[in-house]
Amino acid sequence: MDFDQTEDRRMLAETLNRFLADRYDIATRNTVAYDAPWHSPDLWAQMAELGILHALADEDHGGMGGTGFDITTVFEELGRALCPEPVLGALMGLRLLSAAGAETEAVLEGTERLAVAIAEPEAPWGLDHLETRASKAGDGWALTGRKSVVYGGPSATRFLVAALEGDMLGLYEVAAGDARITPYGMVEGGGAAELFLDASPAKRLIPDARTALQDALNAGMIALCAEAVGVAERMKEMLLEHLKTRTQFGRTIGSFQALQHRTVDLVTEIEQMRSITILAADALGGPEADRKAAMAKNLIGRAGRLMSEETMQMHGGIGVTWEAAVSHYAKRIVMIDAQLGDTDYCLSQVMEGLQVA
Amino acid sequence: MELQFTDEEIAFRDEVRAFLKAELPEDIAGRVRRGEELPKDDYERWHAILNARGWLATIWPKEYGGPGWSVVERHIFEEECAMASAPRIVPFGITMLGPVLQKFGSKEQCDAILPRILNGDDWWCQGYSEPGAGSDLASLRTKAVREGDHYIVNGQKTWTTLGQHADRMFCLVRTDPNVKPQAGISFLLIDMDAPGVEVRPIKLIDGVHDVNDVFFTDVKVPVENLVGEENSGWTIAKFLLTHERTNIAGTGFSNQAFDTVRALARSRRVNGRRLIDDPLFAARLAQAEIDLEAMKITNLRMLARAQKTGQPGLESSMLKIKGTVIRQELNDLARRALGPAAAPFPAEALAGNDAIAPEDHRRNAGAYFNNRKLSIYGGSNEIQRNILTKAMLEL
Numbered sequence A: 001m002d003f004d005q006t007e008d009r010r011m012l013a014e015t016l017n018r019f020l021a022d023r024y025d026i027a028t029r030n031t032v033a034y035d036a037p038w039h040s041p042d043l044w045a046q047m048a049e050l051g052i053l054h055a056l057a058d059e060d061h062g063g064m065g066g067t068g069f070d071i072t073t074v075f076e077e078l079g080r081a082l083c084p085e086p087v088l089g090a091l092m093g094l095r096l097l098s099a100a101g102a103e104t105e106a107v108l109e110g111t112e113r114l115a116v117a118i119a120e121p122e123a124p125w126g127l128d129h130l131e132t133r134a135s136k137a138g139d140g141w142a143l144t145g146r147k148s149v150v151y152g153g154p155s156a157t158r159f160l161v162a163a164l165e166g167d168m169l170g171l172y173e174v175a176a177g178d179a180r181i182t183p184y185g186m187v188e189g190g191g192a193a194e195l196f197l198d199a200s201p202a203k204r205l206i207p208d209a210r211t212a213l214q215d216a217l218n219a220g221m222i223a224l225c226a227e228a229v230g231v232a233e234r235m236k237e238m239l240l241e242h243l244k245t246r247t248q249f250g251r252t253i254g255s256f257q258a259l260q261h262r263t264v265d266l267v268t269e270i271e272q273m274r275s276i277t278i279l280a281a282d283a284l285g286g287p288e289a290d291r292k293a294a295m296a297k298n299l300i301g302r303a304g305r306l307m308s309e310e311t312m313q314m315h316g317g318i319g320v321t322w323e324a325a326v327s328h329y330a331k332r333i334v335m336i337d338a339q340l341g342d343t344d345y346c347l348s349q350v351m352e353g354l355q356v357a
Numbered sequence B: 001m002e003l004q005f006t007d008e009e010i011a012f013r014d015e016v017r018a019f020l021k022a023e024l025p026e027d028i029a030g031r032v033r034r035g036e037e038l039p040k041d042d043y044e045r046w047h048a049i050l051n052a053r054g055w056l057a058t059i060w061p062k063e064y065g066g067p068g069w070s071v072v073e074r075h076i077f078e079e080e081c082a083m084a085s086a087p088r089i090v091p092f093g094i095t096m097l098g099p100v101l102q103k104f105g106s107k108e109q110c111d112a113i114l115p116r117i118l119n120g121d122d123w124w125c126q127g128y129s130e131p132g133a134g135s136d137l138a139s140l141r142t143k144a145v146r147e148g149d150h151y152i153v154n155g156q157k158t159w160t161t162l163g164q165h166a167d168r169m170f171c172l173v174r175t176d177p178n179v180k181p182q183a184g185i186s187f188l189l190i191d192m193d194a195p196g197v198e199v200r201p202i203k204l205i206d207g208v209h210d211v212n213d214v215f216f217t218d219v220k221v222p223v224e225n226l227v228g229e230e231n232s233g234w235t236i237a238k239f240l241l242t243h244e245r246t247n248i249a250g251t252g253f254s255n256q257a258f259d260t261v262r263a264l265a266r267s268r269r270v271n272g273r274r275l276i277d278d279p280l281f282a283a284r285l286a287q288a289e290i291d292l293e294a295m296k297i298t299n300l301r302m303l304a305r306a307q308k309t310g311q312p313g314l315e316s317s318m319l320k321i322k323g324t325v326i327r328q329e330l331n332d333l334a335r336r337a338l339g340p341a342a343a344p345f346p347a348e349a350l351a352g353n354d355a356i357a358p359e360d361h362r363r364n365a366g367a368y369f370n371n372r373k374l375s376i377y378g379g380s381n382e383i384q385r386n387i388l389t390k391a392m393l394e395l
Ligand SMILES: Cc1cc2nc3c(=O)[nH]c(=O)nc-3n(C[C@H](O)[C@H](O)[C@H](O)COP(=O)(O)OP(=O)(O)OC[C@H]3O[C@@H](n4cnc5c(N)ncnc54)[C@H](O)[C@@H]3O)c2cc1C
Pocket: A246, A248, A249, A253, A256, A258, A259, A313, A314, A315, A316, A317, A318, A320, B126, B127, B128, B129, B131, B133, B134, B135, B136, B158, B159, B160, B161, B162, B211, B373, B376, B377, B378, B379, B380, B381, B382, B383, B386
C-alpha cells in the first residue's frame, strides 16, 4: 500500500502548478474564460509545449502517461488554477484516437484541438439514448443529428462524434468546417458549442465504439473529479484565509464555533473527494471502471455543492460578487456536476450495480 | 383549528387575482418569470399601478394611505403577487422608511416624505452596511459631524441595493465615537445627488448589477434630515429590521418556484423519459414540496399569532432561515433539472432553434448562484441562529 505519487508525477504537478501560477492570475483567467473563444490559444500552445498533453496518452500512442493517476495529476492542477483550457476534449479525444489506432501527434503537439461530441439535448449523459445517425455516403459517411454542450467546441479543429448506424454505436470524425457550430460561453467560464450535423461528411474511426466511448467517458469523469479536488483545495485555502482575516464583533469570524465545525466538515469532505477519485483513477481501464467512475462523480457532485454553498456563505456578501475569486471557483465546482453525468445519474448507475451478485 | 380561509378571505383573494390579471403588465411579468434584471421603469410602473389601487403601502396604517388589511389579507396579497410573477415592491421606501417615519419622524418629515414615497417621486435606498460592518452593524464608521445647520458626512456604505436608481438614502452614521458603539449612531436622510456622493457598481456572481458601493466625501446634510434624536439611530435600526422581516418566509416565491420546477420536470425529456419520471429527481422535488407545505403552515401559524399579539415575534428568525433554505433548494432543483443545458452564459447566448433550455429557464444557473445571497443578507442565517439561541434556549 502506497499513496505517494511517483517522482515523475510530482514533478509534472509542480511544473504545471508553477506554470499556471506564473501566467494565470484570476484576473487574467476571468478575461480569458468569459470572452470568445473562452480560452487562450497562447496558453494552450505553451501547455502543449510543456508536455501536459503527453501526460494524457500512453507510450504506445505517442504519449508518456495515460493512466488514471496521470490524468488526476494534470486535472487537479487545472482545477486549482481554474483553468478553462479545453483539456477535457484532448484527454477524451486522445483516448478515442488511441483506441482507433489513429494518429495522435498533432493533438499532442497542440496544433489540432479535439472536442468529443457524445451528448445530445435529450440525452445529456451516457450512451443509451443517442439519436444521431450515420449513413454511408460514397466512400465515406454522413452524419445527421444534434450534439449539445460540446465542451471545447468553440475552438475545436475536429470533432469526434458518437453516432448510430442501425443499432451499432460508432465513432466518427468530423472536421470543424463540415458542421454548423454555435459556440458560447458557460456560466462559470470556458466554452462549449452546439453542433448541428446535416448529412455532414464524416470519417468512421471505430465501427462498434461502445467500449471505447465508455472508457473515454470514464476518463473524462475521473478528470472532472480531480479538477473538482483542485478547485476544492484552493477554495479551502481561500476560506481559511478569510476566516482568519475577516473580523466582526471584535474578533476573527474564524473564532466562531458555528463556522469552525462546518469548516472541519468541508475539510473532511475534501479528503473523501480525493479518496474516491483515487479509487476511480486506479480502476480506469479495468472491469470495475464504469462503476467506480460513477461512484466518484456522485460523491464529487454532492460534496462539490456543499463546498460551494458553504464557502460562499462563510464569506458573507463578498462571496457572491464577481470581484471575489472564490465566486468563480464556487460556480465551477457546482457546474462540474452537470458534465458527463450528474449526482443522480451517477447514483442510478451505482444502484444498478447493486443488482449484480 | 381551521386551516381554510374564511369566505371573506376567499373573496378577497379572488379580488386580488382579478386585479393582477387585469393590471399586471405582461411584459413586466415576463421579465420576472425569466429572472431578468428589471429596468427601473418596470419597478416604477408597477409601483404606480398599485398606488392607484391603494394597495401599495400594505403595512402602513390607513391614515397614511395603507389599505388597512389584516395580517392574513396581506399574506394572501403577497402570495398572489408572487404567483402572478409581479415584481417585488422595492422595499426601501414602503416597507422600511415609511414605518420608521411614522414612528420616529417629525410631523414635517411625515408630511414631506410619505406622500412622495407613495407617488414614486423619490426612490430610496438603504445605507446600513459598510465594508467593515456587516453582521456587526453597530461597528459602522461612516461619520457625521455637526457644523451649524448641517452634518458633514464622510465614509463608505456598501451593498446598497438598487442604489444606482436612488434619489435618497436612509443611512446609519456615527455621531458620537466616544460611547459604546450602539449609543453613538444616528439615522440620517441623504440626497444621492448631493455633492460628494459617489455611487460605484458591484457586479454579482451572475454578472448582474443590483448592488453598489456608495462613497461620501464631505457631504453636507441639513440637520432637518435627522430622524429621531441624535444618537438614537440604533433603536430605529432595530425597529426597521423587524419590518424588513415581514414576508420573510417568502412562501409566495417558493410556491411559484415549486410550480415552475414541477412544470419543467414534466415537460423535459432526459434519457428516454420525462425528468419527473426519474425517481431520484422526483424524490428531490417531493422532499422540497414537503418542506414547503410544512413551512406554509408554520408561516400561517406565526402570522395568526402576530395578528393576536399585534407584533411580529422571534419567529421571524426561524422563517428567515427555513424560508431561504427552501427557496435555495428550489433554485438548485431548477438548475439541476436542466443538466448541462444550464451552462450557456449569458442567458441569451443561445436563441431560437439553437436554444437548449426553455425561455423562462435560461437563467436558472445564474439565479441559483445569485440567490445564495438570500441566506447572507437581511441578517445572515448564522446571525438568526444566534438570535434564536439567545432568546429561546435559555442555555
Ligand atoms: C446582494 C446583497 C444585497 C444587500 N443589500 C443591502 C442593502 O441594500 N443595504 C445594506 O445596508 N446592506 C445590504 N446588504 C448587506 C448585508 O446585510 C450583509 O452582507 C450581511 O449583513 C452580512 O455581512 P457581511 O457580508 O459583511 O458578512 P460578515 O458579517 O463578514 O459575515 C461573514 C460570515 O461570518 C458569519 N458570522 C458573522 N458573525 C458571526 C457570529 N457572531 N456567529 C456566527 N457566524 C457569524 C456570517 O454569518 C457569514 O457567514 C446586502 C448584501 C448582499 C449580499
